[in-house]
Amino acid sequence: xVQMTQSPSSLxxxxxDRVTITCQASQDINKYLSWYQQKPGKAPKLLIxxxxxxxxxxxxxxxxxxxxxxxxxxxxxxxxxxxxxxxxQQYDNLPITFGQGTRLEIK
Amino acid sequence: xxxxxxSGPTLVKPTQTLTLTxxxxxxxxxxxxxxxxxxxQPPGKALEWLALIYWNDDKRYSPSxxxxxxxxxxxxxNQVVLTMTNMDPVDTATFFCAHRQWLRPIKYWxxxxxxxxxx
Numbered sequence: 001x002v003q004m005t006q007s008p009s010s011l012x013x014x015x016x017d018r019v020t021i022t023c024q025a026s027q028d029i030n031k032y033l034s035w036y037q038q039k040p041g042k043a044p045k046l047l048i049x050x051x052x053x054x055x056x057x058x059x060x061x062x063x064x065x066x067x068x069x070x071x072x073x074x075x076x077x078x079x080x081x082x083x084x085x086x087x088x089q090q091y092d093n094l095p096i097t098f099g100q101g102t103r104l105e106i107k
Numbered sequence: 108x109x110x111x112x113x114s115g116p117t118l119v120k121p122t123q124t125l126t127l128t129x130x131x132x133x134x135x136x137x138x139x140x141x142x143x144x145x146x147x148q149p150p151g152k153a154l155e156w157l158a159l160i161y162w163n164d165d166k167r168y169s170p171s172x173x174x175x176x177x178x179x180x181x182x183x184x185n186q187v188v189l190t191m192t193n194m195d196p197v198d199t200a201t202f203f204c205a206h207r208q209w210l211r212p213i214k215y216w217x218x219x220x221x222x223x224x225x226x
Contacts (some may be wrong), residue, residue, distance in 0.1 A: 001168065035210035043203055043216035044154065055214075087154055093213050094167045096156040097142075 002026055002090050006099025012107045019075040021102045023088035028068050032092035035064055035073045037084045038101075044087060048073065080106060111143070111204050111217035118223050119194050124220060127141065129187040129204030136162055136182045140209035143187040144177060147200040148219075149189035155200075173195060196224045 003026035015020050023033065031051040035042035048064035051071055052065045061076045075082055083106055086100040115127035118156040127145070134141055144159035158166045167212040168176050177190045187204060215216055 032210070032212075043219055044213075046214050049212045049214075054191060073213060089154075091210070094159070095169050096159075096213070098154040098156070100153045 001095055002069050002093050004090055004097050006077055006102060008102060009100060010090040010103040010105070012105050013078050014107045015078055015080060017078045019078050019104065021073045021086055021088075023066075023071045023073070023099050024104075025069045025071075029090045029092035031067050032090060033066070033071050034089045034091065035062075036087045036089060037082075037102055038087065039084045040049050041063060068088075078104075078106075109206055109215040111206060111215060113202055113204050113217045113220040114157050115202075115220060115222065116208075117221060118225065120226050121195055123194050123226060125189075125191040125194050125198075127189045127191075127202055127220065127222075128190070128219060131185050131204075131206065134206060135161075136180050136185070136187070137163055137225060142207040142209070143180065144207055144213070145187075145189045146203045146213075146216075147198075149197075149200045150204070157191075158189060161209070177192070179186075194224045198222075199224045 005024045007018045033051045035048040038044040047058050047062050063074050065072050086102045110132040119125050142159050142161040146158040150156050158176050160178045160180050175192045180187045201219040203219045204217045205213045207213050
């Protein structure tokens with residue numbers, strides 16, 4: 001299995017802050033990484049696919065970068081509605097694997 | 108519009124077999140490249156992929172749970188069924204079904220169904 005190491009596990013930031021989450025794969029996964037936002041009691045929502053492509057309808061303050069084994073997810077200016085848990089997911093290999101999640105809260 | 112919905116018991120006893128059904132609309136599981144999978148999430152914990160079945164009946168399982176899982180499809184009913192044997196309290200989780208296109212990330216998810224394992 002491809003192990004996905006996501007950090008930090010939790011993050012506290014102020015409205016307007018730039019927020020960065022990283023995800024490292026245990027082997028080369030090319031560009032096949034996605035980022036999800038999950039709010040309590042809801043299914044995950046796809047934000048970024050193929051490492052850096054913004055899903056339709058997702059605000060442009062969300063972005064992603066990286067390839068191979070190291071990936072970064074950024075919120076350029078944190079908004080109150082961004083409070084959620086964020087997950088990375090690799091889909092280069094089966095089984096699909098997820099990072100452990102980053103819980104984001106407002107300071 | 109693609110939608111998926113999970114159904115099944117909310118409570119199962121230890122050692123019992125869990126059977127969950129995913130009923131979907133907006134796509135066909137006979138279309139090349141299309142798959143339906145299951146993911147679970149214990150309360151307060153991370154997502155864990157369980158199983159996936161493709162249009163051509165190719166089935167893939169989580170290696171750590173393979174011996175306990177079976178996934179099947181009924182294309183005429185637009186349903187996918189997951190069975191998980193020998194349930195244990197640690198298997199308490201919300202189970203999601205999801206649509207997956209070949210080599211693409213999961214985009215469409217069901218709402219999830221919470222299954223509690225308790226005597």
